[in-house]
Amino acid sequence: MQIAVISGKGGTGKSSISAAFATLSDKVVLADCDVDAANLYILFNPTHEEEQVYISGQKAEIDYTLCTNCGLCASYCRFDAISLVNEKITISDILCDGCKLCSRICPTEAISMIDSNDSRMFAGTFRNGKMVYGRLAPGEDNSGKLVNIVRDKAKEIAKAENIDTIIIDGPPGIGCPMISTITGVDSVVIVTEPTLSGKHDLERTIEITSKFNLKTWVIINKFDLNEDMTLEIENYCRGIDIAIAGKLGFDPQVVQAMVNCKSIPEWIPNSTISKQIREIFENIKN
Amino acid sequence: MINPPNIKIAIASGKGGTGKTLVSTNLFYTLQQNKYPTTLVDCDAEEPNDLVFFEGKLVKTYEETQKVPVIDKSRCTFCGRCHDYCNYNAIFILPPFKIIKVIEDLCHGCGACSVACNDMAISEKDESLGTISCFDIAEKSIIIEAKMKVGVFSPVSVIKQAIKEAGNTGIILLDSPPGTSCPFIHTVSTADFVILVTEPTPFGLSDLKQSVDTLKTLNKKYGVIINRAGMGDNEIYDYLKQEHIPLLMEIPFDKTIARNYSKGEIVVKDKPEFQEQFLTMFNSILEQNANSSHQR
Incomplete structure (x- = not known):
């Protein structure tokens, strides 16, 4: 039992x-x-x-060699996780919920998802x-x-x-x-x-x-x-x-x-x- | 009324x-009694309890919601794109049988399915996650309570909104949820200083170490209050010394404190010497915070 x-x-x-x-x-x-x-x-x-x-989930990560700073990802993110920090698109690890939407819509495929495996x-x-x-x-x-x-x-x-x-x-x-x-x-x-x-x-x-x-x-x-x-x-x-x-x-x-x-x-x-x-x-x- | 400093302190x-909750409510009471207008945010949204200790007047309450998709079956072509886009497995689909269902409990409201749909078959509705309520306690002192709706998967959205409601000026105390997972991180990440409350037992020490490791990665200033000092063992003191973590205060193990607390009473009420300890601690936190701002 x-x-x-x-x-x-x-x-x-x-x-x-x-x-x-x-x-x-x-x-x-x-x-x-x-x-x-x-x-x-x-x-x-x-x-x-x-x-x-x-x-336990995933976090989004930006490859800056591909990112054009267009800001499209930020406009789609509903968790306020993406913002301009020192004029550079930045994803907050804390706020990212792992929904992967940013990675899917990024025109230059600059965003990938990393497994949280700790x-x-x-x-x-x-x-x-x-x-x-x-x-x-x-x-x-x-x-x-x-x-x-x-x-x-x-x-x-x-x-x-x-x-x-x-x-x-x-x-x-x-x-x-x-x-x-x-x-x-x-x-x-x-x-x-x-x-x-x-x-x-x-x-x-x-x-x-x-x-x-x-x-x-x-x-x-x-x-x-x-x-x-x-x-x-x-x-x-x-x-x-x-x-x-x-x-x-x-x-x-x-x-x-x-x-x-x-x-x-x-x-x-x-x-x-x-x-x-x-x-x-x-x-x-x- | 003293011109209040701007500081956000999380109690975790x-x-x-x-x-x-003992520390949060008594610190709040002490500050407010000593003419510091203070906002206390009860971020333990699964089991909020701060209001047990105060009589307050409800001045504002509203629901925190998230978007949940609604699928129009007459437009849906059962292509499965929304299902593929959903990273939370919240859309169940069986194309041969023309079955599609949203599992609302799993949905995080990210909006990916709406983006995925090419047939304009997805609209969204608001689903309640819980309530944010503001109570006037005394002149210029308020309590904001985050209360998660029973059965919701995560308290984080309600907590975030309650902290937002508190604004950024004056003294803000955040009574944090237990643990070191997502709800804890969302609460302490907005704070200038974190008070970790622990007890001198092996369980207390083990959990304290985990909290400290987490706060280190977040680059936060913090100190420790040992509650129920005198029971258990002394290992916690060695740990604090070894790690150079400031011991902010000790609250002795005392049956009277436990009994008064159990009745929903403020322990420092009518105890000026106890209030003095809380004030001294508060001032030392202000000092540590000012020093660290200079360094920045």
């Missing part, structure tokens, strides 16, 4: 909980789909067994199974596609190695990469925190997940930071029929686990929080 | 949840 852990708001403890899930059961395939800021490899230090180049997918072995993760190069877009590549690889490995459980650590936000993360999974776990921003983001996240008709769970992390807000979130979830998988208290040992490159159950196996996470995980799996 | 972090 595939379990995706997401959170609208960043920093709610999503990765710590994914890491905990990944070390609770028998062997798992762990897919780190937070491709913009992949972090789980820090905890698990996987071996490097496979690497795949991911082409992004990668990695796969390897960690102490409780297999791990796949993506790393999007800075400034790249289209991370939804890289998420799909990571997930496909995870499924392929799970099948080959006969592993039942795939844990997916998702990206923050509600955009395309998050949607790619949850499409077709068996359970979605949303990790939130009892803050106004947390609640606000949870609502926006559920607005999306509810469209996918997936079994959805909410974990309220650091619930004791603001028990009134926790109650509000619980009531909200009850009202829309979404199960609270559990509440976890604030525990400074969670950070200590991370500092020591361990998951929470690995670092403090007999603590209350580890016991609670184990219960939550059993709940979700059954 | 690789990792989510490190305190970008």
Whole structure:
């Protein structure tokens, strides 16, 4: 089964909980789909067994030996990416969206498209199974596609190695990469925190997940930071029929686990929080 | 009212949840309380939250749109040129069956298909990507919120428009989206200075390094705020020293701060000594910025 852990708001403890899930059961395939800021490899230090180049898009480039400075390309570009800089037609790497229109209409064929090929997918072995993760190069877009590549690889490995459980650590936000993360999974776990921003983001996240008709769970992390807000979130979830998988208290040992490159159950196996996470995980799996 | 300097400061972090919004809203509050008229742009268009902390009066709101092609099937000859021109695979075509469809979710609105079509079969319509809203918060201080429509492929267009709306004069704070991908780059590329907010943990450090590498390639001035100082480990301090990155401020890990923030309260409210820290930091940023302008 595939379990995706997401959170609208960043920093709610999503990765710590994914890491905990990944070390609770028998062997798992762990897919780190937070491709913009992949972090789980820090905890698990996987071996490097496979690497795949991911082409995230294209950028236009001018060959100045052919360019006549006519400016036709600038008049067609809808991304304000082409302008005259010191009387010379210039394409901004940042603003270029890679649509290729300029290259197609250039009368002297002076513009070519260069693949953005700095992004990668990695796969390897960690102490409780297999791990796949993506790393999007800075400034790249289209991370939804890289998420799909990571997930496909995870499924392929799970099948080959006969592993039942795939844990997916998702990206923050509600955009395309998050949607790619949850499409077709068996359970979605949303990790939130009892803050106004947390609640606000949870609502926006559920607005999306509810469209996918997936079994959805909410974990309220650091619930004791603001028990009134926790109650509000619980009531909200009850009202829309979404199960609270559990509440976890604030525990400074969670950070200590991370500092020591361990998951929470690995670092403090007999603590209350580890016991609670184990219960939550059993709940979700059954 | 002090004559405000012209400066655009982006508040960013690789990792989510490190305190970008905490810093943005409290810096905004401090400046505004100390007679600096300030514009805060909430560029975290997927999950905008700055307005949770302020009561404001909506003065202006409008939709940001993009063009999406509409194909007139009575004119279409199913030649396939539009499909070939589209670099985003947003046009699906099966000529033998006379089927042609625009997949609007994939369209970036570049207009290439219209250029490709020789049969005048393509016109365009506006499709909403989200909203830009401006709120008056206090005298001459405003918040501009970029809010992406749920399900849109990228927040970049809404972010760009919100930053444009803020103009180029006075003090402008940009609360950036997390990460180092396209939305982040579009936000920080317009800034004079970037404040990176991080926390002293291995995840925080790893994401900080990625942000710093990105800002270096963009040739930006930047400094770091360590939030929740005192928890985690000290590696981040060694990194800052080694890379000669200015540590702008430390915000201690403190349950009261966390609790007040969770209620949607401004943490520096009624805390002049805390406001003083934000002001000192702001002035040091102005100085660093002035120095770098001289060098140019």
